[in-house]
Amino acid sequence: MTLTGPGGAGKTRLSQEAGEAVADAVPDGVWLAELAPVDDPDDVPEAVLTALGARETVLRGAGAEELRAAAERKADDPMVRLTEHCGPRRMLLVLDNCEHVIDAAARLAEHLLAQCPGLTVLATSREPLGVPGELVRPVEPLPEPFALRLLADRGAAARPGFRTDDDPRAAAEICQRLDGLPLAIELAAARLRMLTPRQIADRLDDRFRLLTSGARTVLPRQQTLRAVVDWSWDLLDTAERAVLRRLSVFAGGCDLAAAEAVCGGRAAGGPADAGRSDAMEDGAAPRPEGAPPEAVFVDPRDVPDLLGSLVDKSLVVAAPAAHGDVMRYRLLETVSEYAAERLDEAGERDAAERAHLTHFREFARVTDPELRGHGQRAAIAAFEAEYENLRTALRRAVAARDEQEGLCLVLSLAWFWMIRDVRVEARNWSRDVMALGPDPFAPPVAPAAPLYARCTDTPPPLSGELLQEARRGVHLIQLSCMDMDPAAWQTPEAGRKLGAIRDTYRPGLPQTCWSPGSFWFFAVLMTGEVAQLRHLIDETVATCRELGLTWELAGALQQRANILANRTDWAGDATRDADEALEICTRLGDAWGTAEALSSRGEAYERRGEYRRAADDFQAAIPYAMELGAKAQVSLLTARLGAVLVEAGDAERGEALLWRVVEDNGSRLNGALPAARLFLVSLLGRTGRTHEAREQLALLRQEFKVFGFAVFEGFVVGSQAWLDTLDGHHEQALGHAREAVEKAAEPLSQMVAPQLLAVHLGTMARALASYDAGRAAHAARLLAVADGHLPPGHVPVAQEREIRAAAERAARAALGDADYAAAYAAGDGLTWQEAVAAAGW
Incomplete structure (x- = not known):
């Protein structure tokens, strides 16, 4: 053995x-x-x-x-x-x-x-x-519990009284970053005579200088961490050394194809190999001091054998990939840091990092289309397996100010970020790449020409209109994340940019059929052009049909179904559009799209008051999202399911689902958590648990401060006003209701939830009638204005019905039926601004 x-x-x-x-x-x-x-x-x-x-x-x-x-x-x-x-x-x-x-x-x-x-x-x-x-x-490195035990034992020997429990995070970081290697942990423990665990952990980026205090009685090659790795390095031949040091440019390991692409070929050699024994073993004379670097060539066909040799020599760790039938290869952190030093000494870093960037740009570019069909699950698994490499490639492109590579990577990753709901990544990387080139929406802005090819159909470099569209694309990705940084989009400069984006495109352009061009929709919405949205989406559907863009047609139909479900005053059938989108996504094998189509149809049923049918669709969508590991999507669907079950009369089960979403998500950054909290606030308030409702609302407010879910802000303020009325704090409710009314009148709120203006006016009416009976007539007029702002065909949910009924009861109680009817009639024709101003709030 x-x-x-x-x-x-x-x-x-x-x-x-x-x-x-x-x-x-x-x-x-x-x-x-x-x-x-x-x-x-x-x-x-x-x-x-x-x-x-x-x-x-x-x-x-x-x-x-x-x-x-x-x-x-x-x-x-x-x-x-x-x-x-x-x-x-x-x-x-x-x-x-x-x-x-x-x-x-x-x-x-x-x-x-x-x-x-x-x-x-x-x-x-x-x-x-x-x-x-x-x-x-x-002999594998020590698992964390045993590594911590070794650190505790050796640490106590070096510094009596030392305990890992005194700083468990630093102790765990030391063991993790030292890969659980006993010798490295012992060397770190010896440093506890002069440093704290946190100081050691913070200095592990320079571990070879730090860990030099081995026992004098052990072999020289075990007295320092560098000597341990030097011993292995000196046993390698030239080709093995070249592969090992080039492997250090990977993050999170690699598969064989990536190793062949990055470690094979020729890179500039340098002083690291000059005059070494391996060069002489190969029959070459030592390179004279000061001579220019020689080329180190590794035939890519030899990389598998060389990689296998490094695995056998315990310098590379090989393990099956989490998904698929391939092996992945990685370096222990200590070996990686050593190999990176050797890479610099050999003068190969620029070439190796460029090969890495090129390989993973192409990986992202060719894998992205697979997210839209039967290969979706495998593509998601592939992106996740290589995600640290992709982030590293992006970071290097940005650091090198390589706009073309950055554009291709961001555009290729955008849909993966969407499916995985990692919008922080989308926002941050698009922002960084935007800064590498000119602003395509700076004046003078030229209208976009029709483009029938995507910017990622071919590798960089791009030129002409394709390059301009790629630049627009990263700005549109940034726009799609606007609710995460709402203040940045409320300045005069942001308003100018939104107008420029709106004017750059026109309905029916091919590039607005697919993302990120389809995000143009948000600019039209935010500039108050709500009336244009129906024409915009109708033209998008028509263009998709005309050009045979099947997958894009499903997305456009889903978008139109969502709009029609919320805007019952617009002609159209949301369920019909959702049905067609569902058929397309099912046929294409797009599980994420299937879940979205079912969700769109469920929302359409919900808006029509068909809560059981809505629940069936939300329930059916969840397994598709679970199949992809789309946790954010599963959570949001579960929250929607819980809400419609409450409306359908199954309050116990619905509440349990809402609590599950809240407890499972904690403080994760996705739309499910605020949605679930808002649904819970409604249920808790309606069932007399206003104290618990306020607790959820307070948590929601804290999350808004951190995450900035601006689209929910009007809901929150309106819920605050409603809870104030339930608890009898009517003067306080009036102030909150006025703020909620103003937010509900904004274009985005009108698009997402056009009924909210009427709901918040009803809350204001109830608070006004209860606070000051002398103003009950104003309350009745507010109710008339509220009823006038309800979208035709809108089916109110239980909370909306209760708000309206409570407001009318309060006003009738103060005025009597006849005066109430007269005051209500006087409100006919008033704008909401006039009604609010007349009420004195």
Whole structure:
């Protein structure tokens, strides 16, 4: 058996413990042959023979007298003497530290095992010996609980009284960043004599300078962390070194295709390999000092074998990918930092990072279309597996101010970000890439020309109108995240930009059929052009049909279904559009789109008051979202399901679902949490639990401060006013209701929830009539204006019905039926601004 693992993993200690554990089963002893001091492979048999004849190396077993007799008989051949000695015995031979004499150790082990039936060999090495019958047992780094225990034990020895519990986060970070390697943890523990755990953790970016306090009695190559890795590096040939150092540009590991693309080929060589022994082994003379770097070429076809060799040498970790049938390769953090230093010394960083950027830009570009059909699940898994590499590629493109690469990456990742609801990433990366080029919406703004190709259909560089459209695209992605930073879009400059975006496009352009061009919709909405939205979306649907854009047609139909569900005053059938979108997405195998189409149809049923049918659709959508691991989408669908179940009369089950969303999401940044809290506020208030309702509303307000879900702000203020009326705080309710009315009149609110203006006017009317009976006539007029602002065909939910009924009761109680009717009639024809002003609020 061979114990393999990286330097400092504890192979030697484990071999000794194993030898002690089986000592009683091997009557002729357990013997240790330390090969680390052996420089010449030809000396391995002699070193083993010496170990077997030296009393101090005997762990268990008989003395060495007969060995000396054997040595006298066969003094000319140590292998023969070893065979003669071991042949009749049952013994365990431990060959420790074989990696630098691996071939000689393998020949010795194979020969002795074939000739000595009672012999067992336990070897430690950074790579397998490769002999028949060998069992390879990797010695993995310590899992966190054991790594923490080792740090605690060694730390207490270095600084009495030390406990990892005093700073558990720093202790865990030390163990994690040192990859659980026992030697590295022990070296870090030695530093506790002068540094705190947090100081050590913060300095691990320079770990080779920090961890230099090993025990004086251990081998020199184990006294510092650098020496441990130097030992492995010195055993590599030129090609292996080139592959290892180039692997350091990856983040989160890579698959074989990426390794071949990045580690193969030619990069500028530098002083790291100049005059080294491996160069001389290859027959090359040392490079003169000061000579220009030589080229280091690695044939990409050789990369798999070289990678396999590095895995065998315990410098690269190989493990099956979480999804799919491929292996992934990664470096331990310590090895990665060392390899990165060597990459810089070799002068290869720029070339390796450029190869990495190119590979993952192309990976994103060709994988993105797979998100729109039967390959969706595999594409999402692929994006997730490589996400750290993609982020690293983006970071390098931005740092290099490479606009073309940044544009391609952001545009290729935009839909993945949408599906995964990682809008913070979309906002931040689009902002960073926007800054690399000119603002395409700066005056003078030229109207966009029709484009029938996407900006990511071909690799960069782009030019002409495609480049201009790519620049517009990242600005539109930023626009789609506007609710996360609402203040930034409420300045005069932002207003000018929204107007420029609105005027750049026109309905029916091909590029407005797919994202990010379709986000033009938000600019039209935010500039108050609500009346144009119906024409815009109708033209988009027509253009998709005309151009045969099937997947895009499904998205346009979903969007129109959502609009029609909310705007019951507009002609059209939301359920019909949702049905067609559902059929397309199901046919294409787009699980995310199928869930969205079911949600759109469920919302249409909900707006018509068909709550059971809505619940069926929301329930049916959840498995599709779960299939993709789209947690944010699952949570939002669950919140919608809980809300319609409450309206359908199944309040107990509906409330349980809403609480589940709140508890499962905590403070995650997605739309499900505020939606669930708002639904809960409504239910809790209606069932007399106003204190709990206010607690949820307070949490919602805190989340708005952090996350800025501006689209919900009007809901929150209106809910505050409503709870004030329930608790009898009518004067306070009037102030909140006035604010809610103003927010409900904004274009976005009118698009999303046009009934809210009427609802908040009703809350104001109730508060006014209850606060001051002398103003009850004003309350009645407010109700008339509120009723006039209800969209035709709107079916109010329970809370809306209760608000309207309570307001009318309060006004009638103060005025009487006749005066109420007269005051109500006087409100006919007033604008909401006039009615609010007349009420004195």
